[in-house]
Amino acid sequence: MAYGNAKALDEAYIMHTFGRYPVEFVSGKGAILTDSEGKRYIDFLGGIGVLSLGHRHPAVQRALEAQVGKLWQSSNYFYDENRGELAKLLSGLLATTTNELGHVTGTTGSVWKSFFSNSGAESNEGAFKVARRWGEKHLGGASGIITARKSFHGRTLATLAATGQDVFHKSFGPFPPGFASVPLNDIDAMAEAVEHPSDVTGPVCGVMLECVQGEGGVWPADLDYLRDLRALCDAHGIALMVDEVQTGFFRCGSPFSFQLAGIEPDIVSMAKGIADGFPMGAVAGRGEFGDMLVPGDHGSTFGGNALASAAGRATLETLISEEIGEHVIAAGKHLARRLEALPHVVEVRGRGLLRGAQFDVPIANELVEQGLEAGLVLNHIGDSILRFLPPLVISYEQIDTMADRLSVLIDKLA
Numbered sequence: 001m002a003y004g005n006a007k008a009l010d011e012a013y014i015m016h017t018f019g020r021y022p023v024e025f026v027s028g029k030g031a032i033l034t035d036s037e038g039k040r041y042i043d044f045l046g047g048i049g050v051l052s053l054g055h056r057h058p059a060v061q062r063a064l065e066a067q068v069g070k071l072w073q074s075s076n077y078f079y080d081e082n083r084g085e086l087a088k089l090l091s092g093l094l095a096t097t098t099n100e101l102g103h104v105t106g107t108t109g110s111v112w113k114s115f116f117s118n119s120g121a122e123s124n125e126g127a128f129k130v131a132r133r134w135g136e137k138h139l140g141g142a143s144g145i146i147t148a149r150k151s152f153h154g155r156t157l158a159t160l161a162a163t164g165q166d167v168f169h170k171s172f173g174p175f176p177p178g179f180a181s182v183p184l185n186d187i188d189a190m191a192e193a194v195e196h197p198s199d200v201t202g203p204v205c206g207v208m209l210e211c212v213q214g215e216g217g218v219w220p221a222d223l224d225y226l227r228d229l230r231a232l233c234d235a236h237g238i239a240l241m242v243d244e245v246q247t248g249f250f251r252c253g254s255p256f257s258f259q260l261a262g263i264e265p266d267i268v269s270m271a272k273g274i275a276d277g278f279p280m281g282a283v284a285g286r287g288e289f290g291d292m293l294v295p296g297d298h299g300s301t302f303g304g305n306a307l308a309s310a311a312g313r314a315t316l317e318t319l320i321s322e323e324i325g326e327h328v329i330a331a332g333k334h335l336a337r338r339l340e341a342l343p344h345v346v347e348v349r350g351r352g353l354l355r356g357a358q359f360d361v362p363i364a365n366e367l368v369e370q371g372l373e374a375g376l377v378l379n380h381i382g383d384s385i386l387r388f389l390p391p392l393v394i395s396y397e398q399i400d401t402m403a404d405r406l407s408v409l410i411d412k413l414a
């Protein structure tokens with residue numbers, strides 16, 4: 001058992017917040033992971049959706065190696081050669097327009113300003129602060145935030161409060177007040193929560209949602225719902241915050257998933273795919289929302305450090321130059337077709353290369369375990385949904401190999 005020592009140390013010295021599978025990965029390249037015994041796996045988890053360009057993409061590796069030899073951290077008190085370039089690239093990507101399939105059509109011309117963090121939860125915390133400052137400045141101190149049921153926004157106390165799943169509210173309270181959730185795709189419920197706010201939220205300064213709920217089971221927001229939501233927020237002058245932590249950076253084909261609906265949010269939170277696996281996050285505000293926070297309002301020791309900024313810049317430049325969105329749109333369709341044809345799959349949801357396969361039998365857990373035996377890294381949500389978040393560079397052939405192996409496993413289990 002090559003991972004024996006790692007397992008013993010893990011059990012003795014690491015908090016057991018994750019159940020681990022009996023594998024130790026030691027290297028990765030593209031969409032392939034190799035374990036400590038030399039066995040190869042096709043990766044359909046992608047480090048939980050972070051590997052936009054795949055494991056160790058040469059452009060990102062080169063940028064990191066060059067930066068490692070120069071400077072790792074100076075702090076946010078000083079300028080950095082890549083941080084501003086990265087923020088400019090982000091602004092351009094956020095202002096991109098696409099059609100409903102995700103093909104790029106132009107730009108809105110908007111300017112977005114970013115704050116760099118280290119994770120998705122931190123990015124959402126920043127988003128709440130921007131929205132609450134907006135409420136303080138323009139809405140008489142309104143601070144309530146409405147989210148969607150089945151959403152997931154992170155593990156800090158405020159992002160747990162924002163997460164619309166009761167299971168996350170069982171322990172660790174009291175939570176920061178001012179958050180409530182309503183069903184996704186129900187504009188009347190959202191209008192009610194905004195127009196007649198409960199005692200729980202008080203007057204509302206903004207709404208936050210994922211355009212495809214990832215952790216909650218891969219549930220997409222309807223594009224018409226997103227347009228109605230934009231109109232609702234405009235009518236009340238409140239902030240529309242989109243959590244693009246899982247859906248951003250071409251995961252759904254378009255640079256960001258809100259672009260499929262042809263809308264522009266006010267605040268966007270990001271992380272995961274921004275730096276191809278290097279830890280980084282960002283929250284961005286459009287126009288006046290980008291100027292809500294001033295010195296002293298917010299900060300981070302590591303956010304936007306030299307290594308992260310170098311990795312992020314190389315990642316975005318490569319995603320753009322390789323036109324990864326076009327590959328994601330086509331490969332995502334192929335993945336959906338192959339999943340739909342599998343036995344016991346009753347529904348395939350999602351967009352691009354964020355897909356969920358719903359089974360009519362509770363075998364998702366065993367499929368993940370047996371998938372490892374079969375050289376597949378899979379992911380389940382509950383006992384009847386498999387979620388697919390492969391590196392965006394996944395090939396048709398790798399998708400076909402996965403689907404063939406998965407079909408054999410399903411026949412064995414169901």
Ligand SMILES: Cc1ncc(COP(=O)(O)O)c(C=O)c1O
Nearest residue numbers: 119120121152153154214245246
């Ligand atoms: C939509 C969404 N928001 C926020 C988060 C939290 O991100 P992190 O784990 O980087 O804090 C996640 C993580 O899965 C997510 O999917």
